Amino acid sequence: MRAFSYERATTPEAAAAAAVATPNAKFIAGGTNLLDLMKLEIEAPTHLVDVNGLGLDTVEPTDDGGLRIGALVRNTDLAADAQVRRDYPLLSRALVAGASGQLRNKATTAGNLLQRTRCPYFYDTNMPCNKRNPGSGCAALTGVSRQLAVIGGSDACIATHPGDMAVAMRALDAVVETVDAEGATRAIPMAEFHRLPGDEPERDTVLNTGEFITAVTLPAPVGGRQIYHKVRDRASYAFALVSVAAIIHPDGTGRVAFGGVAHKPWRVEEAEAEMPNGARAVAARVFADAAPRPDNAFKLPLAERTLALVLAEAKE
Amino acid sequence: MTIHDMPKGRTDGAVRFVVNGKTVNLTLDHRVTLLDALREHIGLTGSKKGCDHGQCGACTVMVNGRRINSCLSLAVMHEGDEITTIEGIGTPDALDPMQDAFIRHDGYQCGYCTPGQICSAKAVLEEIRQGIPSHVTADLDHVTFSDAEVRERMSGNLCRCGAYSNMLNAIREVEAGK
Numbered sequence: 001m002r003a004f005s006y007e008r009a010t011t012p013e014a015a016a017a018a019a020v021a022t023p024n025a026k027f028i029a030g031g032t033n034l035l036d037l038m039k040l041e042i043e044a045p046t047h048l049v050d051v052n053g054l055g056l057d058t059v060e061p062t063d064d065g066g067l068r069i070g071a072l073v074r075n076t077d078l079a080a081d082a083q084v085r086r087d088y089p090l091l092s093r094a095l096v097a098g099a100s101g102q103l104r105n106k107a108t109t110a111g112n113l114l115q116r117t118r119c120p121y122f123y124d125t126n127m128p129c130n131k132r133n134p135g136s137g138c139a140a141l142t143g144v145s146r147q148l149a150v151i152g153g154s155d156a157c158i159a160t161h162p163g164d165m166a167v168a169m170r171a172l173d174a175v176v177e178t179v180d181a182e183g184a185t186r187a188i189p190m191a192e193f194h195r196l197p198g199d200e201p202e203r204d205t206v207l208n209t210g211e212f213i214t215a216v217t218l219p220a221p222v223g224g225r226q227i228y229h230k231v232r233d234r235a236s237y238a239f240a241l242v243s244v245a246a247i248i249h250p251d252g253t254g255r256v257a258f259g260g261v262a263h264k265p266w267r268v269e270e271a272e273a274e275m276p277n278g279a280r281a282v283a284a285r286v287f288a289d290a291a292p293r294p295d296n297a298f299k300l301p302l303a304e305r306t307l308a309l310v311l312a313e314a315k316e
Numbered sequence: 317m318t319i320h321d322m323p324k325g326r327t328d329g330a331v332r333f334v335v336n337g338k339t340v341n342l343t344l345d346h347r348v349t350l351l352d353a354l355r356e357h358i359g360l361t362g363s364k365k366g367c368d369h370g371q372c373g374a375c376t377v378m379v380n381g382r383r384i385n386s387c388l389s390l391a392v393m394h395e396g397d398e399i400t401t402i403e404g405i406g407t408p409d410a411l412d413p414m415q416d417a418f419i420r421h422d423g424y425q426c427g428y429c430t431p432g433q434i435c436s437a438k439a440v441l442e443e444i445r446q447g448i449p450s451h452v453t454a455d456l457d458h459v460t461f462s463d464a465e466v467r468e469r470m471s472g473n474l475c476r477c478g479a480y481s482n483m484l485n486a487i488r489e490v491e492a493g494k
Contacts, residue, residue: 003327003345003346003347004323006390008395031389031393035349035389039369044321046323047325050393076443076448080446085456089456093451096449096450097451099472100373100471101436101450102373102384105384106388235468236468
């Protein structure tokens, strides 16, 4: 790990200002992903801004009947929150599908959104990776791609967003709230928060330098059967090969977002008109532009069949 | 911005926290993890370093009543925290019921992962009692003890000797004894 200076921020604006003032500074909250990457020198901040003292750790109702989730609410607490369990069970289910009990006790809502990919070539510092070292190339394109993206990738990167929480939040139409060093706020729909890699795979999200996430808001509850189904290589504590976050109403209409398939939670709203017609019809629209590799082509039938399972479960 | 940028400020700092009931004052390089502070600076070598990346759980300790991976946490971020390690859970002369059950059920072979397993096992029972749901919880509003719940909740603690079934027996007995 490289040496770094450290400060404890006292307000979100001060945290943002500190991050802007020091080139190569990072916020740290739970630290469960950042410290892992710092030990490998994949991340090498010269300054850490500890944001754990800022509060932002409550889940509160909003004026329009939704919820505001503080950026520092821990994954365990969000999954166990009574309002979330009752009105947004999709979010609880996605959270407990991820990581381990120890990690969920530390990991925060904002940090979960900002976690980096687990592409094996991003982690292997002996290999080229445009996300880790822009311009060095992408070893994944001709490498082992079992875990990697089947849609939305580019010639520069086929990494996936590894999380579960963001997939549920995408289906729930969540909005990310931020503040910058000048105190200006911004509300970013989850659909726009994570980027596709394009020719700048080093940028995972649309956040600007120093822009600080203060909360994630959920609109009023939409009801329906809410099911998160994660398919992975072992029964627990593994990243998704494919995950499905679905909200299904009694008349068969609904919403669905897919995890493990792209650089961001993958949802195609126009395809949701096909929900009453079954998984094959939905998947055909959602994955119309898929470009799988030989190692991960299985994800396309797997995604369709996982959705079929979820649709069948919703009818029970 | 390159990986070789040098920090402009101090790269060490002071921190005070409580370990197993005793207040500890340290000045540490910012890079020192809680695990390394416990083992190398305080001399509590019960917490183990396995993978050092949060994947194996050998470093599990309790912080303010919750289990965490001490390898993925910086010591300087624990100002004012109350930390309990395996040394604070029980001693050879006064074993915690979970330690006693692990011994009687042979819930280990080499023993390296055991301190983390015991910290996690105690936390798992508490998390179930608090109604915190898991991936295998059928009804998010009714969390109850079961073998499946223990297996799922212990998945962040690896045992390469494979003593899992005996650990489950130990945990089940402690739960039943309450």
